[in-house]
Amino acid sequence: MATTDEIIKRTAPSHLIDHNLIDREVESLCDGMVKYEKRPAKRKDGSVVQGLYNAWIIFNNPKQFNSYTTDMVKATILAFRRASVDREVSAVVFTGVGEKAFCTGGNTKEYAEYYAGNPQEYRQYMRLFNDMVSAILGCDKPVVCRVNGMRIGGGQEIGMACDFSVAHDLANFGQAGPKHGSAAIGGATDFLPVMIGCEQAMVSGTLCEPFSAHKAARLGIIADVVPALKIDGKFVPNPTVVTDKFIDEYGRVIHGEFRTGTQFKEGLALIKEGEIDLSMLDQKVEELCAKLIDTFPECMTKSLEELRKPKLNAWNANKENSRAWLALNMMNEARTGFRAFNEGTKETGREIEFVKLRQGLAVGTPWTEELVESLMPGAQG
Numbered sequence: 001m002a003t004t005d006e007i008i009k010r011t012a013p014s015h016l017i018d019h020n021l022i023d024r025e026v027e028s029l030c031d032g033m034v035k036y037e038k039r040p041a042k043r044k045d046g047s048v049v050q051g052l053y054n055a056w057i058i059f060n061n062p063k064q065f066n067s068y069t070t071d072m073v074k075a076t077i078l079a080f081r082r083a084s085v086d087r088e089v090s091a092v093v094f095t096g097v098g099e100k101a102f103c104t105g106g107n108t109k110e111y112a113e114y115y116a117g118n119p120q121e122y123r124q125y126m127r128l129f130n131d132m133v134s135a136i137l138g139c140d141k142p143v144v145c146r147v148n149g150m151r152i153g154g155g156q157e158i159g160m161a162c163d164f165s166v167a168h169d170l171a172n173f174g175q176a177g178p179k180h181g182s183a184a185i186g187g188a189t190d191f192l193p194v195m196i197g198c199e200q201a202m203v204s205g206t207l208c209e210p211f212s213a214h215k216a217a218r219l220g221i222i223a224d225v226v227p228a229l230k231i232d233g234k235f236v237p238n239p240t241v242v243t244d245k246f247i248d249e250y251g252r253v254i255h256g257e258f259r260t261g262t263q264f265k266e267g268l269a270l271i272k273e274g275e276i277d278l279s280m281l282d283q284k285v286e287e288l289c290a291k292l293i294d295t296f297p298e299c300m301t302k303s304l305e306e307l308r309k310p311k312l313n314a315w316n317a318n319k320e321n322s323r324a325w326l327a328l329n330m331m332n333e334a335r336t337g338f339r340a341f342n343e344g345t346k347e348t349g350r351e352i353e354f355v356k357l358r359q360g361l362a363v364g365t366p367w368t369e370e371l372v373e374s375l376m377p378g379a380q381g
């Protein structure tokens, strides 16, 4: 009997049709701020599989915490499409450069300096943003979010659109919307209720308090968590987070909550002293990809399509209305909130005086340029 290799050689077509829409390098769309790399796929024993790859889509804007600009959004859509149609690609790994941030959402500089007060332009941007989320949810290959650091705002939304998330435990998670002039309707309000239940979704989507990777694992937003901090050459869990106790003296679950007071400060100091090493994260990601490659490809894709439905159905039901609302919101709250983050500093703060705004609106004050200026951090002296 012929070997499988011989049959492949004899029967595979000599010419393959390219199903990509355009023939451009992903990097060329965004000055290299999104990288697309095909890395050899590996088996569970670590050996390289000939002719098969994982596509790594990497945000490369570390100075701005891997936030995405408009060009990066375009490049990401192309990258997911490329990975989706590439016969040699088994899985997609979506990550960012460095160890600080996976992604902290839309680029607030671009929001404040270009889109603020320009709803028709932001509506066009939201076409692209929506297509990016849909490209992740529609990818024919399993998508693993390698959470190399903070996953905040739109970063959390595109992360939750992925099929799996594996994080290092110095990463924080959460939303920023209502603090910075937006609503977390770029996916979070669709995905959170189905992923963690309505009550915790409400807490995350409205209060915008960051939570730890250990809590993210407990809530079920991520599949796995690994340490990244090395002290004296040994991996240790994030020292700013409770990881050694499950309940407090009143029986409340505290595993994954941030430590407070002196303990928190000591934890931060220890992180500064130590070395950050993402090798355990990479090992976990490779292990997961190796499990995924050991399956029938079409059965895998069908399973992904079915299991994505709770997220996808919610997303499809809301995404166009969300786009329209977000565009118009650029006229007042987003215009104010993103400018405040962009123009504020550590000293002045980067948020507006919410109570002052609410007091003004409570007596019917209209949204004027003068009102917006007065709300900027430091404007009142």
Ligand SMILES: CC(C)(COP(=O)(O)OP(=O)(O)OC[C@H]1O[C@@H](n2cnc3c(N)ncnc32)[C@H](O)[C@@H]1OP(=O)(O)O)[C@@H](O)C(=O)NCCC(=O)NCCSC(=O)C1=CCCCC1=O
Pocket: 063, 064, 065, 067, 104, 105, 106, 107, 108, 109, 129, 150, 152, 153, 154, 155, 176, 177, 180, 182, 183, 185, 186, 326, 341
């Ligand atoms: C909480 C933070 C994520 C981290 O805070 P901290 O650890 O204190 O770091 P910073 O000093 O704030 O940040 C370090 C530098 O990175 C720059 N940065 C961080 N995030 C962004 C960003 N999103 N865009 C541009 N630049 C960013 C920051 O300015 C610092 O640089 P500098 O030169 O000034 O020293 C905190 O950084 C934070 O809250 N970031 C903003 C989060 C945010 O508001 N994201 C946008 C949310 S809205 C969104 O994503 C949406 C998606 C689609 C739908 C509509 C929508 O709104």
